[in-house]
Amino acid sequence: MSAQTTDTRRPQQDDYRPDTAVGFIANYADTRVGLSPLVKEFGRKIFPDHWSFMFGEVALYSFIILLVSGTFLALWFDPTMVSQEYTGSYVPMQGVEMSGAYASSLHISFDITGGLFLRQLHHWSALLFVVAICVHMMRVFFTGAFRRPRELNWVVGALLFVMAMAAGFTGYSLPDDVLSGNGLRIADGMAKSIPVVGTYISMMLFGGEFPGHVVIPRLYILHVFLIPGVILGLIVVHLFMVVTHKHTQYPGPGRTEDNVVGFPVGPVYAAKAGGFFFIVLGFLSALAGMVQINALWNYGPYDPSPVQAGTQPDWYILFGDGALRLFPGTWPWNWEWNLFGLVTIPLAVFIPLMIMGALIGAIFAYPFLERWISGDSREHHVLDRPRNAPTRTGLGAAAVVFYSVMMVAATGDLIATHFHLSLNDVIYALRTLWIVGPIITFLIVKRICLSLQRKDREIALHGRETGRVQQLPHGEFVEVHEPLSPYAQYRLVSFEAPTPQAPRRNAKGRISGPEKLRSRLTRFFYEDRVAPVTPAELEAAHQEHQEDLGSLDAGHNTSDREIGS
Numbered sequence: 001m002s003a004q005t006t007d008t009r010r011p012q013q014d015d016y017r018p019d020t021a022v023g024f025i026a027n028y029a030d031t032r033v034g035l036s037p038l039v040k041e042f043g044r045k046i047f048p049d050h051w052s053f054m055f056g057e058v059a060l061y062s063f064i065i066l067l068v069s070g071t072f073l074a075l076w077f078d079p080t081m082v083s084q085e086y087t088g089s090y091v092p093m094q095g096v097e098m099s100g101a102y103a104s105s106l107h108i109s110f111d112i113t114g115g116l117f118l119r120q121l122h123h124w125s126a127l128l129f130v131v132a133i134c135v136h137m138m139r140v141f142f143t144g145a146f147r148r149p150r151e152l153n154w155v156v157g158a159l160l161f162v163m164a165m166a167a168g169f170t171g172y173s174l175p176d177d178v179l180s181g182n183g184l185r186i187a188d189g190m191a192k193s194i195p196v197v198g199t200y201i202s203m204m205l206f207g208g209e210f211p212g213h214v215v216i217p218r219l220y221i222l223h224v225f226l227i228p229g230v231i232l233g234l235i236v237v238h239l240f241m242v243v244t245h246k247h248t249q250y251p252g253p254g255r256t257e258d259n260v261v262g263f264p265v266g267p268v269y270a271a272k273a274g275g276f277f278f279i280v281l282g283f284l285s286a287l288a289g290m291v292q293i294n295a296l297w298n299y300g301p302y303d304p305s306p307v308q309a310g311t312q313p314d315w316y317i318l319f320g321d322g323a324l325r326l327f328p329g330t331w332p333w334n335w336e337w338n339l340f341g342l343v344t345i346p347l348a349v350f351i352p353l354m355i356m357g358a359l360i361g362a363i364f365a366y367p368f369l370e371r372w373i374s375g376d377s378r379e380h381h382v383l384d385r386p387r388n389a390p391t392r393t394g395l396g397a398a399a400v401v402f403y404s405v406m407m408v409a410a411t412g413d414l415i416a417t418h419f420h421l422s423l424n425d426v427i428y429a430l431r432t433l434w435i436v437g438p439i440i441t442f443l444i445v446k447r448i449c450l451s452l453q454r455k456d457r458e459i460a461l462h463g464r465e466t467g468r469v470q471q472l473p474h475g476e477f478v479e480v481h482e483p484l485s486p487y488a489q490y491r492l493v494s495f496e497a498p499t500p501q502a503p504r505r506n507a508k509g510r511i512s513g514p515e516k517l518r519s520r521l522t523r524f525f526y527e528d529r530v531a532p533v534t535p536a537e538l539e540a541a542h543q544e545h546q547e548d549l550g551s552l553d554a555g556h557n558t559s560d561r562e563i564g565s
Contacts, residue, residue, distance in 0.1 A: 047269050048249040048262040052139050057273060059132035060235065061280040062125045069122040070224065076112055078104035079174065079220035081213050090297055098301035101216045105175040105296055121288035126171060128284060130164045130316045137161060141396050143383035145248045146367040153241040158364050160234050163227055165316050170223040172314060176216055179311045181302030185210060193349035251382050251494045312411060322409030323352035326431050373521045374498055388495040390449035391525045397445040398438035405434045453530035460492040460533045461541040497529045
Protein backbone atom coordinates (compact mmCIF):
# COMPACT_ATOMS: atom_id res chain seq x y z
CA MET A 1 0.00 0.00 0.00
CA SER A 2 1.43 3.34 -0.93
CA ALA A 3 1.28 6.12 1.58
CA GLN A 4 -0.44 9.28 0.47
CA THR A 5 0.50 12.56 2.09
CA THR A 6 -1.79 15.53 2.18
CA ASP A 7 -1.03 19.14 3.10
CA THR A 8 -3.38 19.97 5.92
CA ARG A 9 -1.84 23.31 6.77
CA ARG A 10 -4.02 26.36 7.17
CA PRO A 11 -3.95 29.00 4.45
CA GLN A 12 -0.93 31.25 4.94
CA GLN A 13 -0.56 34.93 4.12
CA ASP A 14 1.54 33.96 1.09
CA ASP A 15 -1.70 32.59 -0.42
CA TYR A 16 -2.97 36.16 -0.52
CA ARG A 17 -2.25 37.88 -3.83
CA PRO A 18 -2.45 41.68 -3.52
CA ASP A 19 -3.45 43.69 -6.55
CA THR A 20 -0.73 46.37 -6.13
CA ALA A 21 3.05 46.13 -6.04
CA VAL A 22 3.19 47.94 -2.69
CA GLY A 23 0.71 45.47 -1.21
CA PHE A 24 2.71 42.55 -2.57
CA ILE A 25 5.97 43.86 -1.08
CA ALA A 26 4.30 44.58 2.29
CA ASN A 27 2.72 41.12 2.37
CA TYR A 28 6.00 39.45 1.37
CA ALA A 29 7.94 41.27 4.10
CA ASP A 30 5.30 40.59 6.74
CA THR A 31 5.24 36.84 6.07
CA ARG A 32 9.05 36.71 6.51
CA VAL A 33 9.53 39.17 9.36
CA GLY A 34 6.16 39.21 11.12
CA LEU A 35 6.02 42.91 11.95
CA SER A 36 2.28 43.36 11.54
CA PRO A 37 1.41 42.72 15.24
CA LEU A 38 4.05 45.24 16.30
CA VAL A 39 2.89 47.80 13.75
CA LYS A 40 -0.74 47.34 14.79
CA GLU A 41 0.13 47.71 18.46
CA PHE A 42 2.23 50.83 17.89
CA GLY A 43 -0.34 52.27 15.50
CA ARG A 44 -2.99 52.14 18.23
CA LYS A 45 -0.84 53.97 20.77
CA ILE A 46 -2.33 57.28 21.90
CA PHE A 47 -0.13 60.37 22.04
CA PRO A 48 -1.31 63.38 24.08
CA ASP A 49 -2.10 66.37 21.92
CA HIS A 50 -0.27 69.17 23.72
CA TRP A 51 2.15 71.71 22.26
CA SER A 52 4.81 71.15 24.94
CA PHE A 53 5.43 67.59 23.71
CA MET A 54 6.68 68.84 20.35
CA PHE A 55 10.22 69.64 21.53
CA GLY A 56 11.15 65.97 21.62
CA GLU A 57 9.92 65.67 18.05
CA VAL A 58 12.00 68.69 17.02
CA ALA A 59 15.09 66.99 18.46
CA LEU A 60 14.32 63.77 16.57
CA TYR A 61 13.71 65.53 13.25
CA SER A 62 16.84 67.67 13.68
CA PHE A 63 18.87 64.51 14.23
CA ILE A 64 17.48 62.96 11.04
CA ILE A 65 18.49 66.09 9.11
CA LEU A 66 21.91 65.93 10.77
CA LEU A 67 22.41 62.35 9.57
CA VAL A 68 21.41 63.14 5.98
CA SER A 69 23.44 66.34 5.65
CA GLY A 70 26.40 64.84 7.52
CA THR A 71 26.48 61.87 5.14
CA PHE A 72 26.84 64.27 2.21
CA LEU A 73 29.64 66.20 3.92
CA ALA A 74 31.48 63.00 4.85
CA LEU A 75 31.75 62.08 1.15
CA TRP A 76 33.84 65.20 0.45
CA PHE A 77 35.67 65.90 3.71
CA ASP A 78 39.32 64.80 3.97
CA PRO A 79 40.22 64.27 7.68
CA THR A 80 43.96 64.71 7.38
CA MET A 81 46.44 67.08 9.00
CA VAL A 82 48.99 66.69 6.23
CA SER A 83 50.11 70.16 5.13
CA GLN A 84 49.44 71.27 1.57
CA GLU A 85 49.23 74.44 -0.49
CA TYR A 86 45.72 75.65 -1.24
CA THR A 87 44.90 75.88 -4.94
CA GLY A 88 41.12 76.14 -4.79
CA SER A 89 38.77 78.81 -6.09
CA TYR A 90 38.81 81.02 -2.97
CA VAL A 91 41.37 83.56 -4.13
CA PRO A 92 42.40 85.13 -0.77
CA MET A 93 43.62 81.72 0.43
CA GLN A 94 45.47 80.61 -2.70
CA GLY A 95 49.07 79.67 -1.99
CA VAL A 96 48.52 79.45 1.80
CA GLU A 97 49.85 76.38 3.62
CA MET A 98 47.06 74.55 5.41
CA SER A 99 45.99 71.08 6.46
CA GLY A 100 44.02 68.83 4.16
CA ALA A 101 41.04 69.08 6.51
CA TYR A 102 40.86 72.86 6.17
CA ALA A 103 41.42 72.71 2.41
CA SER A 104 38.60 70.19 1.97
CA SER A 105 36.30 72.39 4.08
CA LEU A 106 36.98 75.30 1.72
CA HIS A 107 36.49 72.96 -1.24
CA ILE A 108 33.04 71.92 0.06
CA SER A 109 32.09 75.56 0.66
CA PHE A 110 33.18 77.04 -2.69
CA ASP A 111 33.57 74.26 -5.25
CA ILE A 112 30.85 71.68 -4.50
CA THR A 113 27.36 72.50 -5.73
CA GLY A 114 25.17 72.98 -2.66
CA GLY A 115 28.14 72.34 -0.37
CA LEU A 116 27.93 75.59 1.57
CA PHE A 117 24.17 75.21 1.96
CA LEU A 118 24.54 71.70 3.38
CA ARG A 119 27.40 72.77 5.65
CA GLN A 120 25.20 75.47 7.12
CA LEU A 121 22.18 73.17 7.24
CA HIS A 122 24.28 70.67 9.19
CA HIS A 123 25.48 73.35 11.61
CA TRP A 124 22.04 74.90 12.19
CA SER A 125 20.54 71.43 12.68
CA ALA A 126 23.16 70.67 15.35
CA LEU A 127 22.32 73.89 17.20
CA LEU A 128 18.58 73.20 17.05
CA PHE A 129 19.13 69.58 18.10
CA VAL A 130 20.77 70.63 21.37
CA VAL A 131 18.24 73.44 21.93
CA ALA A 132 15.34 71.01 21.52
CA ILE A 133 16.91 68.50 23.92
CA CYS A 134 17.45 71.21 26.55
CA VAL A 135 13.92 72.60 26.30
CA HIS A 136 12.45 69.08 26.28
CA MET A 137 14.41 68.17 29.41
CA MET A 138 13.26 71.37 31.14
CA ARG A 139 9.64 70.50 30.31
CA VAL A 140 10.16 67.03 31.76
CA PHE A 141 11.85 68.44 34.88
CA PHE A 142 9.41 71.23 35.71
CA THR A 143 6.36 68.98 35.23
CA GLY A 144 7.79 66.03 37.18
CA ALA A 145 7.70 63.63 34.23
CA PHE A 146 10.96 62.04 35.45
CA ARG A 147 9.29 60.30 38.39
CA ARG A 148 8.78 56.57 38.62
CA PRO A 149 8.71 54.62 36.34
CA ARG A 150 10.59 57.06 34.09
CA GLU A 151 13.79 57.68 36.07
CA LEU A 152 15.92 55.64 33.68
CA ASN A 153 14.39 57.41 30.71
CA TRP A 154 15.50 60.69 32.28
CA VAL A 155 19.02 59.25 32.51
CA VAL A 156 18.83 58.30 28.83
CA GLY A 157 17.77 61.88 28.02
CA ALA A 158 20.67 63.28 30.05
CA LEU A 159 23.04 60.98 28.19
CA LEU A 160 21.58 62.27 24.92
CA PHE A 161 22.31 65.82 26.06
CA VAL A 162 25.94 64.95 26.89
CA MET A 163 26.43 63.06 23.62
CA ALA A 164 24.86 65.92 21.65
CA MET A 165 27.42 68.31 23.17
CA ALA A 166 30.19 65.83 22.36
CA ALA A 167 28.95 65.53 18.77
CA GLY A 168 28.85 69.30 18.39
CA PHE A 169 32.32 69.80 19.84
CA THR A 170 33.92 67.10 17.68
CA GLY A 171 32.07 68.45 14.65
CA TYR A 172 33.12 72.09 14.78
CA SER A 173 36.69 71.02 15.67
CA LEU A 174 37.12 69.14 12.36
CA PRO A 175 37.81 72.03 9.92
CA ASP A 176 41.17 72.75 11.63
CA ASP A 177 40.76 76.52 11.42
CA VAL A 178 41.81 79.04 14.06
CA LEU A 179 38.50 78.78 15.90
CA SER A 180 38.50 74.98 16.14
CA GLY A 181 42.22 74.88 16.97
CA ASN A 182 41.79 77.27 19.89
CA GLY A 183 38.87 75.19 21.16
CA LEU A 184 41.01 72.06 21.02
CA ARG A 185 43.80 73.88 22.86
CA ILE A 186 41.41 74.74 25.69
CA ALA A 187 40.13 71.15 25.78
CA ASP A 188 43.72 69.93 25.95
CA GLY A 189 44.43 72.19 28.93
CA MET A 190 41.29 71.05 30.74
CA ALA A 191 42.15 67.40 30.14
CA LYS A 192 45.69 67.88 31.44
CA SER A 193 44.36 69.49 34.65
CA ILE A 194 42.85 66.13 35.69
CA PRO A 195 45.23 64.53 38.19
CA VAL A 196 47.15 61.40 37.20
CA VAL A 197 45.11 60.44 34.09
CA GLY A 198 44.84 63.85 32.40
CA THR A 199 48.16 63.62 30.57
CA TYR A 200 47.32 60.19 29.24
CA ILE A 201 43.92 61.39 28.01
CA SER A 202 45.62 64.21 26.11
CA MET A 203 48.24 61.90 24.59
CA MET A 204 45.56 59.39 23.56
CA LEU A 205 43.55 62.13 21.81
CA PHE A 206 46.37 64.09 20.18
CA GLY A 207 48.91 61.32 19.71
CA GLY A 208 51.52 63.26 21.68
CA GLU A 209 51.95 66.92 22.54
CA PHE A 210 49.37 69.35 21.23
CA PRO A 211 48.52 69.78 18.37
CA GLY A 212 49.89 66.44 17.22
CA HIS A 213 49.12 64.98 13.81
CA VAL A 214 46.26 62.57 14.50
CA VAL A 215 43.63 64.57 16.37
CA ILE A 216 41.53 65.42 13.28
CA PRO A 217 41.31 61.79 12.02
CA ARG A 218 40.42 60.60 15.53
CA LEU A 219 37.79 63.29 16.00
CA TYR A 220 36.42 62.36 12.57
CA ILE A 221 35.91 58.73 13.63
CA LEU A 222 34.22 59.91 16.82
CA HIS A 223 32.01 62.39 15.00
CA VAL A 224 30.80 60.32 12.06
CA PHE A 225 30.81 56.81 13.52
CA LEU A 226 30.92 56.35 17.28
CA ILE A 227 28.91 59.31 18.66
CA PRO A 228 26.07 59.16 16.08
CA GLY A 229 25.75 55.42 16.72
CA VAL A 230 25.47 56.02 20.47
CA ILE A 231 22.93 58.82 19.93
CA LEU A 232 20.87 56.64 17.60
CA GLY A 233 20.90 53.80 20.12
CA LEU A 234 19.86 56.14 22.94
CA ILE A 235 16.99 57.51 20.82
CA VAL A 236 15.77 53.96 20.15
CA VAL A 237 15.94 53.13 23.87
CA HIS A 238 14.19 56.40 24.73
CA LEU A 239 11.31 55.77 22.30
CA PHE A 240 11.02 52.15 23.46
CA MET A 241 10.64 53.35 27.07
CA VAL A 242 8.06 55.93 26.00
CA VAL A 243 5.99 53.19 24.36
CA THR A 244 6.47 50.81 27.30
CA HIS A 245 5.70 53.28 30.08
CA LYS A 246 2.97 55.11 28.16
CA HIS A 247 2.94 58.84 27.74
CA THR A 248 2.51 61.31 30.56
CA GLN A 249 -0.24 63.90 30.28
CA TYR A 250 -1.47 67.03 31.98
CA PRO A 251 -4.16 66.78 34.67
CA GLY A 252 -7.81 66.81 33.75
CA PRO A 253 -11.06 65.09 34.75
CA GLY A 254 -10.73 61.34 34.28
CA ARG A 255 -7.17 61.46 32.95
CA THR A 256 -5.39 58.39 34.28
CA GLU A 257 -2.87 55.87 33.04
CA ASP A 258 -5.51 53.99 31.07
CA ASN A 259 -7.40 57.04 29.79
CA VAL A 260 -4.99 59.07 27.70
CA VAL A 261 -6.44 62.07 25.90
CA GLY A 262 -4.90 62.45 22.45
CA PHE A 263 -4.67 60.86 19.00
CA PRO A 264 -3.49 57.42 17.85
CA VAL A 265 -0.26 57.10 15.89
CA GLY A 266 -2.03 55.90 12.79
CA PRO A 267 -3.26 57.70 10.88
CA VAL A 268 -3.77 60.98 12.79
CA TYR A 269 -0.50 61.40 14.66
CA ALA A 270 1.62 59.98 11.83
CA ALA A 271 0.19 62.56 9.43
CA LYS A 272 0.72 65.39 11.91
CA ALA A 273 4.27 64.22 12.65
CA GLY A 274 5.09 64.01 8.95
CA GLY A 275 3.89 67.53 8.36
CA PHE A 276 5.79 68.78 11.39
CA PHE A 277 9.00 67.19 10.06
CA PHE A 278 8.73 69.20 6.86
CA ILE A 279 8.08 72.37 8.88
CA VAL A 280 11.31 71.78 10.81
CA LEU A 281 13.15 70.99 7.57
CA GLY A 282 11.82 74.15 5.94
CA PHE A 283 12.79 76.29 8.93
CA LEU A 284 16.33 74.92 9.01
CA SER A 285 16.65 75.21 5.22
CA ALA A 286 15.62 78.88 5.39
CA LEU A 287 18.26 79.50 8.06
CA ALA A 288 20.91 77.64 6.07
CA GLY A 289 20.10 79.56 2.91
CA MET A 290 19.80 83.07 4.37
CA VAL A 291 21.77 83.22 7.65
CA GLN A 292 25.52 82.66 7.46
CA ILE A 293 27.17 80.64 10.21
CA ASN A 294 30.74 79.43 10.79
CA ALA A 295 32.35 81.33 7.92
CA LEU A 296 35.61 79.44 8.38
CA TRP A 297 37.33 81.19 5.45
CA ASN A 298 37.45 84.32 7.63
CA TYR A 299 39.45 82.54 10.33
CA GLY A 300 42.26 80.99 8.30
CA PRO A 301 44.12 77.73 9.01
CA TYR A 302 45.06 76.97 12.57
CA ASP A 303 48.20 78.62 13.87
CA PRO A 304 49.05 78.29 17.59
CA SER A 305 50.39 81.86 17.79
CA PRO A 306 47.35 84.11 17.01
CA VAL A 307 44.05 84.17 18.84
CA GLN A 308 41.34 86.09 17.03
CA ALA A 309 39.16 88.39 19.11
CA GLY A 310 35.43 87.84 19.05
CA THR A 311 35.47 84.13 18.18
CA GLN A 312 33.14 82.02 20.31
CA PRO A 313 32.27 78.32 20.41
CA ASP A 314 28.73 77.09 19.86
CA TRP A 315 26.28 78.11 22.58
CA TYR A 316 26.14 74.75 24.37
CA ILE A 317 29.95 74.80 24.93
CA LEU A 318 29.96 78.40 26.14
CA PHE A 319 29.38 77.33 29.76
CA GLY A 320 32.76 75.55 29.83
CA ASP A 321 34.63 78.57 28.48
CA GLY A 322 32.68 80.83 30.82
CA ALA A 323 33.52 78.75 33.91
CA LEU A 324 37.24 79.12 33.11
CA ARG A 325 36.86 82.90 32.74
CA LEU A 326 34.82 83.30 35.93
CA PHE A 327 37.18 81.39 38.18
CA PRO A 328 40.08 83.57 39.40
CA GLY A 329 43.46 82.62 38.00
CA THR A 330 45.39 84.26 40.82
CA TRP A 331 44.79 84.54 44.55
CA PRO A 332 46.71 85.54 47.68
CA TRP A 333 47.71 81.89 47.94
CA ASN A 334 49.02 79.61 45.24
CA TRP A 335 46.39 78.12 42.91
CA GLU A 336 48.53 75.10 42.11
CA TRP A 337 48.89 72.04 44.30
CA ASN A 338 52.02 69.99 44.04
CA LEU A 339 51.31 66.62 45.61
CA PHE A 340 54.48 64.95 46.89
CA GLY A 341 56.46 66.52 44.08
CA LEU A 342 54.83 64.09 41.62
CA VAL A 343 51.52 65.60 40.52
CA THR A 344 50.74 69.27 39.90
CA ILE A 345 47.06 70.24 39.93
CA PRO A 346 46.22 73.67 38.40
CA LEU A 347 43.17 74.51 40.49
CA ALA A 348 42.20 77.48 38.30
CA VAL A 349 41.37 74.94 35.57
CA PHE A 350 40.57 71.81 37.56
CA ILE A 351 37.96 73.40 39.88
CA PRO A 352 35.86 74.85 37.00
CA LEU A 353 36.05 71.43 35.36
CA MET A 354 34.72 69.87 38.56
CA ILE A 355 31.94 72.47 38.74
CA MET A 356 30.82 71.57 35.21
CA GLY A 357 30.99 67.88 36.08
CA ALA A 358 28.98 68.46 39.26
CA LEU A 359 26.28 70.31 37.31
CA ILE A 360 25.94 67.48 34.80
CA GLY A 361 26.06 64.89 37.60
CA ALA A 362 23.24 66.70 39.42
CA ILE A 363 21.12 66.44 36.26
CA PHE A 364 21.59 62.66 36.24
CA ALA A 365 21.00 62.22 39.97
CA TYR A 366 18.03 64.51 40.64
CA PRO A 367 15.15 62.01 40.03
CA PHE A 368 16.68 59.55 42.47
CA LEU A 369 17.44 62.31 44.98
CA GLU A 370 13.87 63.63 44.97
CA ARG A 371 12.48 60.12 45.27
CA TRP A 372 14.71 59.46 48.30
CA ILE A 373 13.77 62.77 49.93
CA SER A 374 10.01 62.41 49.40
CA GLY A 375 9.88 58.67 50.03
CA ASP A 376 7.36 58.48 47.18
CA SER A 377 7.72 55.19 45.29
CA ARG A 378 4.38 55.32 43.47
CA GLU A 379 4.02 55.47 39.72
CA HIS A 380 3.17 58.88 38.29
CA HIS A 381 1.58 59.28 34.87
CA VAL A 382 -0.12 62.67 35.36
CA LEU A 383 2.14 65.72 35.25
CA ASP A 384 2.56 68.44 37.85
CA ARG A 385 1.93 72.07 37.19
CA PRO A 386 5.25 73.79 37.99
CA ARG A 387 3.60 76.08 40.53
CA ASN A 388 2.44 73.05 42.53
CA ALA A 389 6.06 71.94 43.11
CA PRO A 390 7.56 75.28 44.20
CA THR A 391 10.88 73.99 45.56
CA ARG A 392 11.58 71.86 42.50
CA THR A 393 10.65 74.75 40.20
CA GLY A 394 12.87 77.12 42.17
CA LEU A 395 15.81 74.74 42.01
CA GLY A 396 15.35 74.28 38.27
CA ALA A 397 15.21 78.03 37.67
CA ALA A 398 18.32 78.50 39.83
CA ALA A 399 20.19 75.88 37.80
CA VAL A 400 19.18 77.63 34.56
CA VAL A 401 20.52 80.94 35.90
CA PHE A 402 23.75 79.25 37.06
CA TYR A 403 24.24 77.75 33.60
CA SER A 404 23.28 80.97 31.82
CA VAL A 405 25.75 83.11 33.77
CA MET A 406 28.55 80.80 32.66
CA MET A 407 27.34 81.12 29.07
CA VAL A 408 27.29 84.91 29.27
CA ALA A 409 30.74 84.97 30.89
CA ALA A 410 32.21 83.32 27.78
CA THR A 411 31.28 86.49 25.89
CA GLY A 412 32.59 88.85 28.57
CA ASP A 413 35.18 90.36 26.22
CA LEU A 414 32.49 91.12 23.61
CA ILE A 415 30.25 92.70 26.25
CA ALA A 416 33.14 94.90 27.38
CA THR A 417 34.12 96.04 23.88
CA HIS A 418 30.60 96.56 22.52
CA PHE A 419 29.33 98.51 25.54
CA HIS A 420 32.65 100.27 26.29
CA LEU A 421 32.98 98.73 29.74
CA SER A 422 35.94 97.53 31.74
CA LEU A 423 36.55 93.82 31.15
CA ASN A 424 37.51 93.36 34.81
CA ASP A 425 34.29 95.04 35.97
CA VAL A 426 32.24 92.77 33.68
CA ILE A 427 33.92 89.64 35.07
CA TYR A 428 33.55 90.83 38.69
CA ALA A 429 29.84 91.50 38.14
CA LEU A 430 29.35 88.09 36.53
CA ARG A 431 31.23 86.37 39.38
CA THR A 432 28.88 87.99 41.87
CA LEU A 433 25.86 87.00 39.80
CA TRP A 434 27.25 83.46 39.46
CA ILE A 435 27.01 83.03 43.25
CA VAL A 436 24.15 85.32 44.25
CA GLY A 437 21.97 84.96 41.15
CA PRO A 438 20.85 81.33 41.67
CA ILE A 439 20.00 82.01 45.33
CA ILE A 440 17.90 85.07 44.53
CA THR A 441 16.26 83.25 41.62
CA PHE A 442 15.33 80.31 43.82
CA LEU A 443 13.74 82.52 46.48
CA ILE A 444 11.81 84.66 43.98
CA VAL A 445 10.55 81.73 41.87
CA LYS A 446 9.48 79.77 44.93
CA ARG A 447 7.56 82.78 46.31
CA ILE A 448 5.89 83.30 42.93
CA CYS A 449 4.82 79.64 42.81
CA LEU A 450 3.34 79.82 46.31
CA SER A 451 1.53 83.04 45.43
CA LEU A 452 0.08 81.44 42.31
CA GLN A 453 -1.08 78.49 44.41
CA ARG A 454 -2.87 80.82 46.82
CA LYS A 455 -4.50 82.58 43.89
CA ASP A 456 -5.61 79.23 42.46
CA ARG A 457 -7.05 78.28 45.84
CA GLU A 458 -9.03 81.51 45.98
CA ILE A 459 -10.37 81.04 42.45
CA ALA A 460 -11.30 77.40 43.12
CA LEU A 461 -13.28 78.39 46.22
CA HIS A 462 -14.93 81.60 45.05
CA GLY A 463 -15.01 81.31 41.26
CA ARG A 464 -13.80 83.56 38.48
CA GLU A 465 -13.98 87.33 38.86
CA THR A 466 -16.42 88.85 36.37
CA GLY A 467 -15.71 92.53 37.00
CA ARG A 468 -19.41 93.20 37.78
CA VAL A 469 -20.16 94.90 41.09
CA GLN A 470 -23.66 94.80 42.55
CA GLN A 471 -25.30 96.13 45.71
CA LEU A 472 -26.96 93.83 48.26
CA PRO A 473 -30.28 94.79 49.94
CA HIS A 474 -28.50 95.96 53.07
CA GLY A 475 -26.24 98.27 51.06
CA GLU A 476 -23.08 96.17 50.74
CA PHE A 477 -21.31 96.17 47.37
CA VAL A 478 -19.99 92.81 46.20
CA GLU A 479 -18.29 91.57 43.05
CA VAL A 480 -20.07 88.82 41.17
CA HIS A 481 -18.08 85.61 40.71
CA GLU A 482 -18.84 82.91 38.16
CA PRO A 483 -18.36 79.24 39.06
CA LEU A 484 -15.62 77.39 37.19
CA SER A 485 -16.19 74.60 34.75
CA PRO A 486 -15.42 71.08 36.06
CA TYR A 487 -12.24 70.91 33.97
CA ALA A 488 -10.94 74.29 35.18
CA GLN A 489 -11.77 73.46 38.80
CA TYR A 490 -10.13 70.02 38.57
CA ARG A 491 -7.00 71.63 37.16
CA LEU A 492 -6.73 73.90 40.20
CA VAL A 493 -7.40 71.37 42.95
CA SER A 494 -5.93 68.09 41.63
CA PHE A 495 -2.46 68.12 43.13
CA GLU A 496 -0.66 66.89 46.21
CA ALA A 497 1.23 69.00 48.73
CA PRO A 498 3.48 66.67 50.77
CA THR A 499 4.31 67.60 54.34
CA PRO A 500 7.74 67.46 56.04
CA GLN A 501 8.53 64.04 57.49
CA ALA A 502 10.03 63.24 60.84
CA PRO A 503 13.10 60.99 60.80
CA ARG A 504 12.25 57.30 60.84
CA ARG A 505 13.93 54.80 63.10
CA ASN A 506 15.65 51.77 61.67
CA ALA A 507 15.22 48.16 62.77
CA LYS A 508 17.45 48.78 65.81
CA GLY A 509 15.34 51.73 66.93
CA ARG A 510 17.99 54.27 66.02
CA ILE A 511 17.88 57.26 63.69
CA SER A 512 20.77 57.12 61.25
CA GLY A 513 22.67 60.10 59.93
CA PRO A 514 21.29 59.78 56.37
CA GLU A 515 17.75 59.62 57.79
CA LYS A 516 18.33 62.84 59.74
CA LEU A 517 19.59 64.47 56.55
CA ARG A 518 16.55 63.24 54.64
CA SER A 519 14.22 64.69 57.28
CA ARG A 520 15.94 68.08 57.04
CA LEU A 521 15.66 68.01 53.27
CA THR A 522 11.93 67.24 53.47
CA ARG A 523 11.53 70.40 55.56
CA PHE A 524 13.47 72.33 52.92
CA PHE A 525 11.28 70.90 50.14
CA TYR A 526 7.83 70.85 51.76
CA GLU A 527 7.77 73.20 54.78
CA ASP A 528 6.42 76.10 52.69
CA ARG A 529 3.24 74.69 51.24
CA VAL A 530 -0.31 75.61 50.25
CA ALA A 531 -2.76 72.85 51.08
CA PRO A 532 -5.01 71.75 48.20
CA VAL A 533 -8.70 72.57 48.43
CA THR A 534 -10.64 69.74 50.07
CA PRO A 535 -14.09 68.51 48.94
CA ALA A 536 -15.58 69.86 52.17
CA GLU A 537 -14.19 73.32 51.47
CA LEU A 538 -15.54 73.19 47.92
CA GLU A 539 -18.98 72.22 49.20
CA ALA A 540 -18.98 75.03 51.77
CA ALA A 541 -17.86 77.54 49.13
CA HIS A 542 -20.60 76.31 46.79
CA GLN A 543 -23.26 76.83 49.46
CA GLU A 544 -21.92 80.30 50.21
CA HIS A 545 -22.02 81.11 46.50
CA GLN A 546 -25.66 79.97 46.30
CA GLU A 547 -26.52 82.17 49.28
CA ASP A 548 -24.86 85.16 47.63
CA LEU A 549 -26.83 84.50 44.44
CA GLY A 550 -30.01 84.35 46.51
CA SER A 551 -29.15 87.68 48.13
CA LEU A 552 -28.49 89.21 44.73
CA ASP A 553 -31.81 87.89 43.40
CA ALA A 554 -33.61 89.29 46.42
CA GLY A 555 -31.93 92.62 45.82
CA HIS A 556 -33.05 92.58 42.21
CA ASN A 557 -36.66 91.80 43.21
CA THR A 558 -36.69 94.59 45.80
CA SER A 559 -35.37 97.06 43.27
CA ASP A 560 -38.02 95.98 40.77
CA ARG A 561 -40.82 96.49 43.30
CA GLU A 562 -39.46 99.90 44.24
CA ILE A 563 -39.31 100.92 40.61
CA GLY A 564 -42.86 99.61 40.02
CA SER A 565 -44.27 101.54 42.98
